[in-house]
Amino acid sequence: MNHSFDALIVGAGQAGPSLAGRLTAAGWTVGFVERKNFGGTCVNTGCTPTKALIASAKAAHTIRQAAHYGLGPMPEFTVDLAQVQARKDSIVAASRGSLEKWLTQMPGCTIFRGTARFLSATTMQVGDDVLEARHIFLNVGGRPASPPLPGIHHVPYLTSSTILALEELPTHLVIVGAGAIGLEFAQLFRRLGSQVTVVERSPRLLPHDDEDVAAAVADILASEGIMLRLGAECISLGVEEGQPVVHVSCEQDPTPSRGSHLLLAMGRQPNTDDLDLKQAGLQADARGYLSVDEELRTPVPGIWALGDCNGRGAYTHTAYNDFEIVAANLLDHGQRRVSDRLPVSAIYLDPPVAKVGLTEHEVRAAGIPALVGKRPMTKVGRAVEKGETQGFMKVLVHAETDQILGASIVGVGGDEAIHCIITAMYAQQTAAFMRRNVFIHPTVAELIPTVFGELKPLTASET
Numbered sequence: 001m002n003h004s005f006d007a008l009i010v011g012a013g014q015a016g017p018s019l020a021g022r023l024t025a026a027g028w029t030v031g032f033v034e035r036k037n038f039g040g041t042c043v044n045t046g047c048t049p050t051k052a053l054i055a056s057a058k059a060a061h062t063i064r065q066a067a068h069y070g071l072g073p074m075p076e077f078t079v080d081l082a083q084v085q086a087r088k089d090s091i092v093a094a095s096r097g098s099l100e101k102w103l104t105q106m107p108g109c110t111i112f113r114g115t116a117r118f119l120s121a122t123t124m125q126v127g128d129d130v131l132e133a134r135h136i137f138l139n140v141g142g143r144p145a146s147p148p149l150p151g152i153h154h155v156p157y158l159t160s161s162t163i164l165a166l167e168e169l170p171t172h173l174v175i176v177g178a179g180a181i182g183l184e185f186a187q188l189f190r191r192l193g194s195q196v197t198v199v200e201r202s203p204r205l206l207p208h209d210d211e212d213v214a215a216a217v218a219d220i221l222a223s224e225g226i227m228l229r230l231g232a233e234c235i236s237l238g239v240e241e242g243q244p245v246v247h248v249s250c251e252q253d254p255t256p257s258r259g260s261h262l263l264l265a266m267g268r269q270p271n272t273d274d275l276d277l278k279q280a281g282l283q284a285d286a287r288g289y290l291s292v293d294e295e296l297r298t299p300v301p302g303i304w305a306l307g308d309c310n311g312r313g314a315y316t317h318t319a320y321n322d323f324e325i326v327a328a329n330l331l332d333h334g335q336r337r338v339s340d341r342l343p344v345s346a347i348y349l350d351p352p353v354a355k356v357g358l359t360e361h362e363v364r365a366a367g368i369p370a371l372v373g374k375r376p377m378t379k380v381g382r383a384v385e386k387g388e389t390q391g392f393m394k395v396l397v398h399a400e401t402d403q404i405l406g407a408s409i410v411g412v413g414g415d416e417a418i419h420c421i422i423t424a425m426y427a428q429q430t431a432a433f434m435r436r437n438v439f440i441h442p443t444v445a446e447l448i449p450t451v452f453g454e455l456k457p458l459t460a461s462e463t
């Protein structure tokens, strides 16, 4: 059957649904295509389920710390992974359900369930339906990458999606990849009671963060008994006695890592390969991303790409901001651009790892004259009172203009506290401005003005 709309939106991830809301409110008719779960990755297999599991893991960890808080011997408790997963599933279902209800009841929006493929630059096929529109918005997201590791096709392995259905705790979880996904799962399964080994090709974990951040995180994870095998070259996979094995054959210590379960957490790939892009005159880059301009337009007029599939961000907040940019420019005569946004992120370890703007490594590489302020969490009163003193805060400031260049916080409450620096950076403020702020006592954030008062020139090597 043929249908015609003002706009087609493909993918109910973090940009598509809100865009449908704005377009229909402005009187546009919208055809909306989703092939799987409303809410996409973040709601179903990403942020929401992992942060729900991390909350259970934190509770288990806190119980084990009872004596540290003067609470006598550790209470007996067991971890029932099926119950932990059920709690997570109910949180996910509520979020997905309310989004689905909103979209399916949205006046002016017609839902199609299935995979959309281009027939031309203005038409897409979904099952037996042909949908036509002058505006097409792709919000197709991504999925776990399956890198061509030797042996991958002969070994049962988990991904960040399939691990969310485990009902029995792995006795020993081996994780390949020490990025955000690998490390969040490493700590949460360790805290739930699994042995955990992380195998990473790069000589350190979190390659996008500074050396001192990676070192602090390595210490935190090692202190909880997580085994880290860094600089692991020549990774290949196998099965011995029915259990997965990760071989690191070029290592000085080539002992394989054996476990009961294997999680591959080695990045994600965009869902652009089954869109029949060439029918629309589009082509993805070598890694599958759709190139876009500052307003998220692809090179083909009338087609936009939002969220993870454009390679301009890999977070929920970047996907949502893509929606805001497109909606503002189309409907509000806005002039918003992708490059207006600051790079911000948090990895939900405990303590979290939050960052904004440039890292120290990037400041040095760019040759920017800079000052650095750094304070260990052992000197942050709130952290001491909570008994959570791992990590540090670090800020970077332009030595000549006093403008804030960036900040990293590895520490309790860091994912929230960093927002005062994010806001100051959006306001293009200076270190002098930050020093005049009076924050609430006792908070982690209250020490941020102090750190901006302890600036020193960058020394020859990283702090």
Ligand SMILES: Cc1cc2nc3c(=O)[nH]c(=O)nc-3n(C[C@H](O)[C@H](O)[C@H](O)COP(=O)(O)OP(=O)(O)OC[C@H]3O[C@@H](n4cnc5c(N)ncnc54)[C@H](O)[C@@H]3O)c2cc1C
Binding pocket: 010, 011, 012, 013, 014, 015, 016, 033, 034, 035, 036, 037, 038, 039, 040, 041, 042, 043, 045, 046, 047, 048, 050, 114, 115, 116, 117, 139, 140, 141, 142, 160, 181, 271, 274, 275, 306, 307, 308, 309, 313, 314, 315, 316, 317, 319, 348
């Ligand atoms: C384990 C994990 C934890 C994460 N934690 C965080 C976090 O804490 N904070 C954070 O900011 N980010 C986090 N992320 C990243 C975040 O989930 C993504 O950046 C975000 O979901 C991207 O949203 P999106 O809108 O681009 O696409 P998605 O949310 O991936 O949505 C794309 C949708 O398009 C649909 N689709 C694809 N192709 C087609 C087609 N041809 N036809 C019809 N439908 C199609 C898919 O079914 C999907 O529903 C995490 C990711 C993972 C995997």
Ligand SMILES: NC(=O)c1ccc[n+]([C@@H]2O[C@H](COP(=O)([O-])OP(=O)(O)OC[C@H]3O[C@@H](n4cnc5c(N)ncnc54)[C@H](O)[C@@H]3O)[C@@H](O)[C@H]2O)c1
Binding pocket: 147, 149, 176, 177, 178, 179, 180, 181, 182, 184, 199, 200, 201, 202, 205, 206, 207, 235, 265, 266, 267, 268, 314, 315, 345, 346, 347, 348
């Ligand atoms: N808290 C958050 O915001 C959050 C949490 C989870 C995921 N995410 C998003 O999901 C995306 C994907 O996360 P990820 O952790 O899978 O990817 P990543 O790119 O962050 O990390 C992948 C890791 O795997 C390693 N690796 C890659 N190929 C390898 C190989 N062949 N052999 C050995 N090691 C290899 C890399 O060195 C890297 O350390 C991230 O970009 C992030 O944006 C965000």
